[in-house]
Amino acid sequence: MDALKTTLPYIISGISVGGQYALIAIGYTMVYGILRLINFAHGDVFMVAGLMMVYLAASLPLYLAIPLVILLTVALGFTIERVAYKPLRTAPRMSVMISAIGVSYLLQNLALYITGGLNKNYPAIPWISDRISIFGMETSRVTVITPFLTIILVAALVQLINHTKIGMAMRAVSRDFETSQLMGIQINRVISATFIIGTFLAAVGSILFFTNYPGVVPTSGAMPGLKAFVAAVFGGIGSIPGAVIGAFIIGIAESVIKGLDTILIVNGAIDEQIGLATFSDAFTFVLLIIILVFKPTGLFGEKSTDKV
């Protein structure tokens, strides 16, 4: 009972972190599904959303700042695609990927220029950052809200993809650009829609994520971005359910590893802290290597079939 009571808080916070990773991971996996592009700038868009919140909340009330942050982030995602990826539509895939890396550094350096590299305090959002008590553990309300909000958004997204015209067009474009065009689908619109959805989710994710952290720095997007990317690969890149499940698994595993010392002490397995928490990030990347070696298509990834 004691063991459960010690472990539970880590699991709950892991589920929450997993939800935040999931919201970012969907952006990676959708863009990959359509363009076969790893959008390296995605994590930085997430960071920029955090910074926008810092600046906008300083001068606007939150009920205006939050929707504005989401709107501006979506506009940023849309613009990045139009400016940095669309002109390279017929270029080799490697060129687009390098362009994505360029955008990533551009955003980081712009952020560095604007913030001077200083930590910017993230505004406290009332209600969602209130402390509450659940199963005898003290946490902020956002921890509890995140997984539910994630699941609602994912359900809505799956509905959109499977049961609407634009969703059908996305699935068609992800399979075959040329034939989609012959059906009258304007692929640039579909690709823009994909970026808009991806950045919208990342913007929501950033609000949930940064609320739990003291502040934003220009490299704040790198780590969550990478973890979400690993989640997308783990789940099978291109698959939305895969990315979500991958993100939850990584979030929970990471959080449990952070608390592993305490859990083991309570169980009597060890006598003192041995610093296992240090390995929480390493775990994610070891997982990436294992997946790539043993099951490169991930949990739900499709076998790549050659188009004949």
Add this chain to the structure above:
Amino acid sequence: MLKIENLHVSYGGIRALRGISLEVPDGKIVTLIGANGAGKSTTLRTISGLVKADSGSISYDGEELLGMPIYKILEKGIAMVPEGRRVFTNLTVRENLKIGAYLRNDKAQIEKDLDWVYELFPRLKERDWQLAGTLSGGEQQMLAVARALMSKPKLIMMDEPSLGLAPLVVKGIFDIIRQINDQGVTVLLIEQNANMALKIADYAYVLETGLIGLTGTGRELLVNEDVKRAYLGS
């Protein structure tokens, strides 16, 4: 009427079409025959807007198509059944048909047209909810034709619809082509199976390395000695 005049197309230095001119009158079946690499597919791909031309003109009912975006050309009533069928294997049969009607907004009429193509292809109706990837080659070809019909085209272009299909299935496809034409749809057909194509065609053009060689009615070319030797294997 579709009218091509002095069309030049090249891919990275290779001149695929070197000034071809041809006409596809309304309500007819016109076929392009020719060896591999003669420029047959390039001609269709240029009409549909997938490939850019160097010079020349393609007009449909007097309106210039060159430079028009692909979806506009489809809106004008020109649909294409691409080579190798290219059905969306990750979509169901019904979704494939619905995506054929992507540019249309008349929901009630789309439902009616679904019934119409299911009447033409009863096999597809049986497989309504199956993923297109699970269909046989012949069924996929039927689906590709049905999908193009869902845009309600005035002119349907088919790129090698008989490729890789069993003789009996090929016959079925040609029967369908005739049926579609009987319903008033103009057909522009590319075939390596010159024998079948010439039998069904009102007019035929023989393409030779980017140039039009012979032209005539299907019947004329079918008995032409040069065509016999080169394409009919007798």
